[in-house]
Amino acid sequence: DADVTQTPRNRITKTGKRIMLECSQTKGHDRMYWYRQDPGLGLRLIYYSFDVKDINKGEISDGYSVSRQAQAKFSLSLESAIPNQTALYFCATSLAGAETQYFGPGTRLLVL
């Protein structure tokens, strides 16, 4: 079984809809991250969380919100989806004090 899972793997939605992307991990890591990747570019950080009570904005947080429901679960929400949020979204985890980040398989999101 994969250590970091994301659901759904693919999603098509319409402008204005609210959607949620979910991430779960079985690695026992404290830190979790959400990144987005646009075609031909590297990943950019949306939000990150050190633990359930510690959530921080990344460089491109506008239009997104997150929820850390438990140590193992970190959800990303698009409150009102717009076409330029079409991208590949990745969740990642790392162990506090050790910085190797492990990535989930990604969610492809298309906003029409």
Place this chain on the structure above:
Amino acid sequence: GIQVEQSPPDLILQEGANSTLRCNFSDSVNNLQWFHQNPWGQLINLFYIPSGTKQNGRLSATTVATERYSLLYISSSQTTDSGVYFCAVGIYNQGGKLIFGQGTELSVKP
């Protein structure tokens, strides 16, 4: 913020050839990772290498932290090595978040 530059942006190789990918970064870092993104979009950890040299099969990496660069070596390339290679760096006091380079797109021809 930290700037991460990768070169070359694109690389085409014949199967069996060797290659070197470079990552330059603009400030001191505590974390440096190399990833391979396969054609299906999955990101695969290759190395965690903030300094020194590591080897894993046909791949090896060297980071010279004092000169702010890292190199990824691919020897005897195979078609399955195709994809995009990313370098990403991070600093402990910035929450461990990674700053990614733009990637090197590698295509290995049979």
